[in-house]
Amino acid sequence: MISAGLLTTVQDQGRFGFAHFGISASGAADPLALRAGNLLVGNTENAAALEMTLIGGAFEFEAAATIALTGSDFGAGLPTWTPVEVKAGDVVHCRATQSGARCYLCIRGGIDVPRVMGSASVHVMTGVGGRPLRKGDMLAIGDSAVRRPRPAARNTPAYQREGHLRITPAIQADRFAADCLSSEYRVSEESNRMGLRLIGAAIPSPGGHMLTEGVPLGAIQIPPDGQPIILFVEHQTSGGYPKPANVISADFCRLGQLRPRDAVTFERVSLDDALGELQEQEKWLYSL
Amino acid sequence: MTIQPASDRSLLVIFGDEISLESHYQVRLLTQSLQGIRGILNLHPAYASVLIDFDPRLRTHGDVEGIVRERMDSAVHAEPPPARVIDIPVVYGGEHGPDLADVAAHTGIPAEQVIEMHAAADYLVYFVGFSTCFPYLGGLPEALATPRLAAPRKHVPVGSVAIGGAQAGIYPLASPGGWRLIGWTSLRLFDPEGSPPPLLRMGDRVRFVPTAEGRF
Numbered sequence: 001m002i003s004a005g006l007l008t009t010v011q012d013q014g015r016f017g018f019a020h021f022g023i024s025a026s027g028a029a030d031p032l033a034l035r036a037g038n039l040l041v042g043n044t045e046n047a048a049a050l051e052m053t054l055i056g057g058a059f060e061f062e063a064a065a066t067i068a069l070t071g072s073d074f075g076a077g078l079p080t081w082t083p084v085e086v087k088a089g090d091v092v093h094c095r096a097t098q099s100g101a102r103c104y105l106c107i108r109g110g111i112d113v114p115r116v117m118g119s120a121s122v123h124v125m126t127g128v129g130g131r132p133l134r135k136g137d138m139l140a141i142g143d144s145a146v147r148r149p150r151p152a153a154r155n156t157p158a159y160q161r162e163g164h165l166r167i168t169p170a171i172q173a174d175r176f177a178a179d180c181l182s183s184e185y186r187v188s189e190e191s192n193r194m195g196l197r198l199i200g201a202a203i204p205s206p207g208g209h210m211l212t213e214g215v216p217l218g219a220i221q222i223p224p225d226g227q228p229i230i231l232f233v234e235h236q237t238s239g240g241y242p243k244p245a246n247v248i249s250a251d252f253c254r255l256g257q258l259r260p261r262d263a264v265t266f267e268r269v270s271l272d273d274a275l276g277e278l279q280e281q282e283k284w285l286y287s288l
Numbered sequence: 289m290t291i292q293p294a295s296d297r298s299l300l301v302i303f304g305d306e307i308s309l310e311s312h313y314q315v316r317l318l319t320q321s322l323q324g325i326r327g328i329l330n331l332h333p334a335y336a337s338v339l340i341d342f343d344p345r346l347r348t349h350g351d352v353e354g355i356v357r358e359r360m361d362s363a364v365h366a367e368p369p370p371a372r373v374i375d376i377p378v379v380y381g382g383e384h385g386p387d388l389a390d391v392a393a394h395t396g397i398p399a400e401q402v403i404e405m406h407a408a409a410d411y412l413v414y415f416v417g418f419s420t421c422f423p424y425l426g427g428l429p430e431a432l433a434t435p436r437l438a439a440p441r442k443h444v445p446v447g448s449v450a451i452g453g454a455q456a457g458i459y460p461l462a463s464p465g466g467w468r469l470i471g472w473t474s475l476r477l478f479d480p481e482g483s484p485p486p487l488l489r490m491g492d493r494v495r496f497v498p499t500a501e502g503r504f
Contacts, residue, residue, distance in 0.1 A: 019330035019341065020319055021486050022417045022460075116481075126420045126461060127480040171294050211305060212424070214332025214339025214417070216298040237332045238417035246295035249344055271349070274296035278344060 001137040002091060005057035007124070008133045010111055011104075012048045015119035015129065019237045025217070026123040026234050029053075029193060030102050030256030032281065033071035036153060037106030039288045040068040040083050042145040047110030048120035050133070052103045054259065056094020057133070059105065061086050065141060066108035066149050072100035072257060082152035083108075100162055100257030108149065112142035124193055125234050150288050162257045163264045166250070168274050170219060170243035175206035180244055181220070181266040185228065189260045193234040196255060198264060202226030205242065212240040218247035218255065230255065250277035289314070289360060291353050297344040299352050304336040307426065311336035312414055314360075316368050316491050321359040328352065333415040333490060335424070371412075373493045376458065376473050378407070378449050379502035384472035387437075391451060391468050394434045403498055405429050406470065411456055411494040421460040421478035421486040425494060428456040440466035447473045449496065460486075471496075474503040 001008075011034060014027025028034035028051055035045035050059075056074040064087050069080045074094040078084050080103075086092060094103060113120050113130065122129045133139075167181065185200035203226045215221070219231045221241040230247060231239075232255060247255060248269065258264065269277075294300045301318060304311040312335070319333045327346035332339035342352050380403045381388040392399040411427035418424075433454040441464060444450075448459040450467035457467055460477035477487045488494065497504075 016329040019332045020416065020490065022419055022421045025330065128420070168293070168296055171292060171300050209305065211307065211335050211337070212417075213300065213302075213334045213337045214294075216295045216332075216339060216341055218295060236417070236419045237330075238334050238415070246298075248296050271293060271296055275344060278296070282345060 001133055001135055001139070002058040002060055004133045004135050004137070005052050005094065006055040007053040008057045009051050009122040009124060010048050010113050010120050010130065010133070010139075011051040011122065012120045013046045014121050014233065015117050015123070018117055019214070022237050023117070023123070023126075023128060024233070024235050024237050026121040026129065026193070027119070028104065028121075028256065029233055030071050030104070030253045032253035032285065033102065033104045033256070034106070035285060036081065036288055037068040037070035037104045038110075039285065040070070040081070040150050040153060041066050041106050041108040042147045042149045043106065043108060043110050044144065044146055047106070047142075047144055048113055049104050049106040049111060052094055052105065054101055055096050056103055058091055058093040060091045061088060063088050063141070067092065068106045069094075069103055070106065071103045073098045074103040079152070081156060083149035097259070101259045102256050107141050108145045110142040110144045112140040123234055153288050155284065162254050163262050164267065165254060165264060166248045166267050166269045166274065166277065167220065167245035168248055168269060168271050170246045171213070172206065172210070172242035173244050175208060175242055176203065176222075176244035181228070185264045187258050187260050187262045187264060191258075191260060193232055195232050195235060196230040196258060198228045198230065200227070203228065203244070210240060210242055212238050215239045215243070216246060218249075218252060219243045220245045220247070248274035248277060250274065250281045291356060293349050294339060298339055298341045299349055299356070300337055300339050301356055302337045307335045307414070312412070313368050315415065317363045317366060318356065318360060319490065321363050322355070325355065332417065334417065335414050368491060371491055371493045372489075373495065374488060375495050375497050375504075376449070376475055377499040377502055377504050378471040378473050378496045379500065380406075380471040380498055384502065385449070385470040387468035388470045391432065391434045391470055395431055397431060402432060402470070405432055406456075407496045407498050413488050413490055413492040413494060415490045416486065416488060419461070419463070421488070423458060423477065423488040423494070425456040428454060430454065434468050436466040437468065440464050444469065445472065447475065447502070449473055472502050474501070
């Protein structure tokens with residue numbers, strides 16, 4: 001690591017099975033970009049890769065490698081969403097983002113780091129799985145590739161209209177007005193991997209008794225000040241704020257690309273439509 | 289028991305809308321009986337409900353609902369396993385419990401007696417959640433209930449033993465927090481280098497033991 005960028009961490013798809021101990025999955029903020037990048041270089045989709053945030057790092061390769069940069073274009077001067085050969089001594093220098101919030105550097109063979117509770121993902125807020133990378137860190141490349149690298153990806157459909165999020169009703173949906181979340185919101189600077197805080201029309205907090213309950217990824221919770229918070233990959237596992245809606249699984253990749261000050265709009269869809277969108281996305285992924 | 293979709297990949301199973309031992313037992317039974325099922329990714333128990341997060345590529349809402357009903361039917365006569373009893377050594381007051389005097393002032397109970405009452409009570413871990421092994425403890429004597437700070441502290445040390453409203457708690461990590469700090473324990477509820485299970489688990493009984501240094 002010649003430079004680390006703003007926030008660069010090792011991520012796979014996340015750490016599952018520990019929510020009943022209060023440990024959320026973490027994992028790639030844009031899971032589609034991670035999985036696609038891994039498939040492009042011939043890895044399994046869950047291989048560990050580097051997630052960069054807003055400003056990327058510079059990485060010197062001691063040995064030849066096959067890499068893919070996916071997600072947003074961080075101005076590395078290399079083609080994205082395609083396998084690229086690098087030689088021993090090459091430096092891949094990522095810079096400030098030219099589109100969304102996150103870029104993934106996937107390397108054929110995966111990044112070889114110890115797994116904690118079955119996952120390589122760093123949970124930044126708690127330190128589970130390690131810490132963000134720093135200048136001077138050395139990372140080993142693994143040998144877990146399972147097939148040949150693939151041709152460049154075509155049609156990355158999920159990345160159109162990043163700030164347009166499809167939602168389905170959440171547990172307290174009927175306590176809220178039917179037209180809540182119908183105006184445009186902006187992503188707050190205070191957003192992080194725990195939650196995306198939005199700024200816009202305040203949504204009146206509904207009355208009524210509510211016990212703390214389990215909360216899923218993508219839940220939109222309304223605290224007393226009425227400004228929505230979208231629970232993100234490092235979210236708390238339980239919470240007591242009411243939730244009118246939940247972002248659909250097929251749009252989790254868009255959540256991972258939202259930057260501070262980006263505009264966000266919502267569209268209500270049915271559960272069936274949400275699952276249909278996910279199937280389309282999976283079909284695209286496995287066409288790689 | 290009611291079952292409701294929470295998102296396109298999760299269901300909420302609700303056993304009641306109050307904190308009760310009966311709901312707690314149901315939550316424990318369901319959480320235990322759903323361990324290790326293919327396609328079920330995470331279980332989020334709470335006071336009276338369990339959120340089930342599943343892989344929508346492998347499971348539908350209908351599938352998971354069917355599994356829940358079948359497991360709860362067959363578990364209906366099962367007794368929860370006997371509770372473990374965990375003693376937590378606490379150093380009360382002073383620099384480790386800077387809010388002990390406030391609790392005494394708010395409740396009108398002398399500090400020495402606050403400590404006695406806090407340490408004499410039996411606590412139940414209703415569930416572990418929020419953020420990283422935070423135990424939701426029931427059993428705080430009602431007379432000790434004290435409202436949270438108006439402005440949360442930016443830094444609460446790991447191991448702080450606290451009162452937040454009618455709840456008792458222990459901070460598993462150093463973090464911001466608005467609960468009243470009455471003591472501190474050297475026991476670690478959570479070790480980021482280690483693997484779970486954490487020190488305290490759902491269904492455990494907890495006792496606080498006054499000590500000079502917060503350790504045995």
